Amino acid sequence: MDALVAQLQMQFRDYTISLYQQGFLDDQFTELKKLQDEGSPDFVAEVLSLFFEDCVKLIGNMARALDQTGTVDYSQVGASVHQLKGSSSSVGAKRVKGLCVTFKEYCEAKNYEGCVRCLQQVDIEYKTLKTKLQDMFNLEKQIIQAGGIVPQVDIN
């Protein structure tokens, strides 16, 4: 059992570090982990779940706003992008946030193609992050089920 726990812990550590190194997560995700304890053991998963629901809602808004045959209301698109930028920033979803910065610029420039491209990218990006985090949470679960504790991962 101990060998299994050690192996899982190492996998978890490597995987977590890779998510930071590849720019999926940033410092703010680390901050969220600090807020998790025995009293609130699922805090990070809960916040991220809210975030992903938010993504669905906001991306839906953006798609609808960009789908207007006739004049697109870029301020409406921009408002949803601003909200997504905010929530991605709050959870440490670094790539999503970065895309929102670019997206916001295209909105301000009223660049239709740019906006549509960003919309597609941000949709892919949040789904990718969701899958990656699911894998990470699964590793945590496996460690606990094998009788181990989830290690603190030092990113630096």
Next chain:
Amino acid sequence: MAVGEVMRMEIPAGGDLTVTSPELHVLAVDDSIVDRKVIERLLRISACKVTTVESGTRALQYLGLDGDKGASHLKDLKVNLIVTDYSMPGLTGYDLLKKLKESSAFREIPVVIMSSENILPRIEQCLKEGAEDFLLKPVKLADVKRIKQLIMRNEAEECKTLSHSNKRKLAQDIDTTSPSSSSSSHDDSSLKDFPSSKRIKSESENLSSLL
């Protein structure tokens, strides 16, 4: 330390003597459900009671400032600090701040503004309107700890003026007190001067109301 002891003595018209617990009750206002969840946790972990609402309008309703006369519950739910997002649809955080400062019942409650944008004129405008401090999002634990210390210290200083009534000594204490340094990674060097000057201003206002 004075703060751990009685902070406020409230004697409602009914005659009951209520001693408020030293735990701060914070009203957090943010239109983002993600940010509400995060700020709530940050505050709870910092030993605060928290109520979250999704808009400035809801905040005013909660406080009983919207004209609704159902304010009898207010004494039990006394709010010690309001933390609000700046950019919200409808009533912005700034609008909310103004309404609070215009109300005689609520102007004394410290208000902290949060924003994802580091716009100096915005920060200055909020501080001028009476905001206690300004937090750059994403908010971190260190930010909340710093705010809590600030609020607790202001409350302690208020207690001191009630017991000493020595204006000159208090002014000297404030001058030599430096704002607690934040371990937040944000560049808040532009804000370092504001909180202490704001405190000096609000302290002399408190004192003149006592005289």
